Amino acid sequence: MATAAITSFATGLASASLSGARPLRRHVSFSTIAPLGGVSLNRAQSLRISNNVSVKATGEEASTELPEIVTKLQDTWDKVEDKYAVATLGAVGIIVLWSATGMISAIDRLPVxxxxxxxxxxxxxxxxxxxxxxxxxxxxxxxxxxxxxxxxxxxxx
The missing domain is CATH 1.10.287 (Helix Hairpins)
Known part of the structure; x- marks a missing residue:
């Protein structure tokens, strides 16, 4: 298993200048990564190796069963004859609800x-x-x- 040692440390705030404290400086160093086989690689080579990894799942396939309400909605949508009209009515309903909410909040802000x-x-x-x-x-x-x-x-x- 390939491992990388990442160390970081911060220096700063030892002395404050007129403009304020110095910003934190971080130093990150990567050690060489030794993959299986014991051959030492640099960081660029190890990144290339990690990008070429593919994973295969074995065993039973995961079932992606939809919740019951979603299947009912899909069945109902499939039965609709005029989908354009239903979608338009839904959009108009959302717009009316949004504008009614705005109107009620505007009336609520009036003093009397x-x-x-x-x-x-x-x-x-x-x-x-x-x-x-x-x-x-x-x-x-x-x-x-x-x-x-x-x-x-x-x-x-």
């Missing part, structure tokens, strides 16, 4: 608006709870409306 919007949200939540959740007939109507909307979206089979 976040407090006002918080009060509006609390007021709407109170109104929704009072009009849809407090009394039993209203709750039943809300559940029926949610079920009908769900069946319209998903469809009945």
């Amino acid at each position: 608006v976040p407090g006002v919007l918080e009060l509006v949200g609390i007021g709407y939540t109170a109104w929704f709870v009072y009009s849809n959740l407090v009394f039993k007939p209203d709750r039943e109507a809300l559940v029926d409306k949610i079920k009908s909307t769900y069946s319209e979206i998903i469809g009945t089979s």
Whole structure:
């Protein structure tokens, strides 16, 4: 096995000058490398030898099995008929999400608006709870409306 002795040492900071401390100097020395066979080579020859090394693996092949979610995504992507439209919609969705995040952060930096919007949200939540959740007939109507909307979206089979 070829070995190389690398030594490094730093000198400096013994005396400070007006411009500050002297920079650290490093000295690296390579000893001769003796590969198998006992023939002594210099550094350039040993680097050439190490560049020509090839490795062969033996035994069982490593299986590169993809996670289940990746295979499901690939199967779903293969089933898509109009890949251009789906990719465009995905890109537009990312752009819209990015711009909405920027807009919300800009609104949040305004001095009065976040407090006002918080009060509006609390007021709407109170109104929704009072009009849809407090009394039993209203709750039943809300559940029926949610079920009908769900069946319209998903469809009945």
